[in-house]
Amino acid sequence: MFRLHLVIGVGGVLAAAASVATAAASVHHARGGADEVVLSRLHFTYPTFNLAALLLLLLAAAGSAVMAVALRACWQQRRAYRRFMHRLGVIGPLDGHPTVTLIDDSRPLAFCAGYLRPRVYISRSTLEVLSDTELEAVVAHEHHHRRVRDPLRFAFARVVGQALFFLPVLRPLGDRYGLVAELNADDAAVRASAGDKAPLAAAMLAFDSSGPSQGAGISPERVDSLLGEAGQWRLPVSWVAASVLALSCLAALMWRASEVASTHASFNLPVLSSEPCLVVLTLLLLVVCILVLPRRESGGRVARTPGVPLAH
Secondary structure, three states, X not given: OHHHHHHHHHHHHHHHHHHHHHHHHOEEEOHHHOEEEEEOOEEEEEOEEOHHHHHHHHHHHHXXXXXXXXXXXXXXXXXXXXXXXXHXXXXXXXXXXXXXXXXXXXXXXXXXXXXXXXXXXXEHHHHHHOOHHHHHHHXXXXXXXXXXXXXXXXXXXXXXXXXXXXXXXXXXXXXXXXXXXXXXXXXXXXHHOOOOOHHHHHXXXXXXXXXXXXXXXXXXXXXXXXXXXXXXXXXXXXXXXXXXXXXXXXXXXXXXXXXXXXXXXXXXXXXXOOXXXXXXXXXXXXXHXXXXXXXXXXOOOOOOOOOOOOOO
């Protein structure tokens, strides 16, 4: 599920970058090919282009918007994560679990956080509501998220989901992987309990009763899995095919248009540039950033990371 999401997401980002690069390559600096206009006895030139070049410029604008949204989403993820980690009251390693960090929080919490080197965090209140066997199941659950770097995978899914909004298949794939990640972590917790599902189920109920509403992340699919009932879910084949077809058509369109696109420009004073393609694309990117980037928010929060109770 994640690999399919990764392939489509990376393909969309590469298509966006290729549209900008292809448009830049179609711009040629040629004074003779540019049109000229006289204003107050001052001679100015402006670029001339054919229909294919105009199409490439529009695709470049859309690609710049995708890249701007992706960069903004990455920056927001990083900023919110750093703020969240700064607020954690770290006590130190958990006794008997050197890879688990104990935090000072009155709420029962257990979560995995971090991108390249994720860690497992357990709140002090969690030790008060769970038995030893239940704690072992929770730690095994979170360690599975750490081993496969689920926080990084979910951050990637959120970023490409926001940037590639025109590929609707990414959202259901990301949501489905979120559930699959929980089910896989539950299986790891059951294996750590020698096949006994009771400790994990009891821990989930303890978190649910001691924490906020729906804080334990108990879903019908997780309950069915613990009861031994396989969930039913079908891959949205039509949406996947439509997304792959859209990316293929976009690539073919850029390839065909780049063969016949022609843009001639000569920037004289007051622009003072012998590389008009750089000027045009730089201005285009600045305009897109101004339109896309919101005003600075006073605060931020981290999106939920999979875990038994809460991510934060």
